[in-house]
Amino acid sequence: MPRHLTSLDDLNPDELSAVLRTAADLKQKHQAGERAGLLPGRVLTQLFEKPSLRTRNSFEAAMVHLGGSGIFLTMKEAGLDGRESLSDVARVLSSYSDVITMRTFSQDLIEQFAGHSRCPVINALSDERHPCQAMTDLMTIQECAGTLRGIHLVFVGDGNNVARSLAQAAAMTGLKFTLAVPPGFELPEAFLDSLRQRYPDCCLRQTPDPKEAVATADFVYTDVWASMGQESEAEQRRRAFSGYQVSESLMRAAPPEARFMHDLPAKRGLEVTDAVMDGPQSIVFQQAENRMHLARGLLAWLLTQ
Numbered sequence: 001m002p003r004h005l006t007s008l009d010d011l012n013p014d015e016l017s018a019v020l021r022t023a024a025d026l027k028q029k030h031q032a033g034e035r036a037g038l039l040p041g042r043v044l045t046q047l048f049e050k051p052s053l054r055t056r057n058s059f060e061a062a063m064v065h066l067g068g069s070g071i072f073l074t075m076k077e078a079g080l081d082g083r084e085s086l087s088d089v090a091r092v093l094s095s096y097s098d099v100i101t102m103r104t105f106s107q108d109l110i111e112q113f114a115g116h117s118r119c120p121v122i123n124a125l126s127d128e129r130h131p132c133q134a135m136t137d138l139m140t141i142q143e144c145a146g147t148l149r150g151i152h153l154v155f156v157g158d159g160n161n162v163a164r165s166l167a168q169a170a171a172m173t174g175l176k177f178t179l180a181v182p183p184g185f186e187l188p189e190a191f192l193d194s195l196r197q198r199y200p201d202c203c204l205r206q207t208p209d210p211k212e213a214v215a216t217a218d219f220v221y222t223d224v225w226a227s228m229g230q231e232s233e234a235e236q237r238r239r240a241f242s243g244y245q246v247s248e249s250l251m252r253a254a255p256p257e258a259r260f261m262h263d264l265p266a267k268r269g270l271e272v273t274d275a276v277m278d279g280p281q282s283i284v285f286q287q288a289e290n291r292m293h294l295a296r297g298l299l300a301w302l303l304t305q
């Protein structure tokens, strides 16, 4: 059975640390001009149902740096628009590939595809999860703070795919996680409770009060209010989230050394102001660059076991 990463459930905390260590090590080598060709001739296939700048291109660049190459397919090009069954596509495509990344609406589709795949399948975002983003964010926080344990990450905004994977990543590594969220947009308490059961020392909280939440933040994080697929709800969400913008005023309620994070793409002027995005506390482009370093670490760890 191939080793998949359909969500962070597929890793234990030691394995997650090993991926982060591999990524940090390969980043250091890369910056020193060393391109470790750990995966010569390997093929990465990317199967995407939604647009992507960072995930698609960072994975492709990562595979090229490691000595391999990439194929990109939309769902239609793969025949997943009704031309062929999911199981047949998975069997065929995985026989040409060493690893597959998938970006879909449905989390279930990635899991079903993985069930028929002969090679590892990595979740490149679904409506429920974004594990590669969360792992990258751990890497970035570790670089800035020197540690993860006890650091306070405050996510201001929607209880969405990014928030869910970050909550899980936090629980697995001892990072404290607070979601400041308007009523009705929280993460399901049952999900947080299952993390609390699995990781009894974890510290996960939800509150409707962003000012109170950021008062003790080391990192203030936000994401779009309407995710891909929720475009028709944009206006209603804009009203519901109007008190949750990460502005200079909200950043003033946080400790002065707190950093600002965003997975991008950002809707400037909605969930975050230009002044915060481009201000001295912002580390959003360090995060975006780290997507490539994390992808390299993950591919190397997964395919050289």
Ligand code: CP
Binding pocket: 051, 052, 053, 054, 055, 056, 125, 133, 263, 264, 265
């Ligand atoms: N953060 C992120 O996943 O960006 P893309 O949607 O551009 O891949």
Ligand code: NVA
Binding pocket: 125, 160, 161, 162, 223, 224, 226, 227, 228, 263, 264, 265
């Ligand atoms: N929550 C966002 C993340 C984009 C990287 C979305 O799903 O559209």
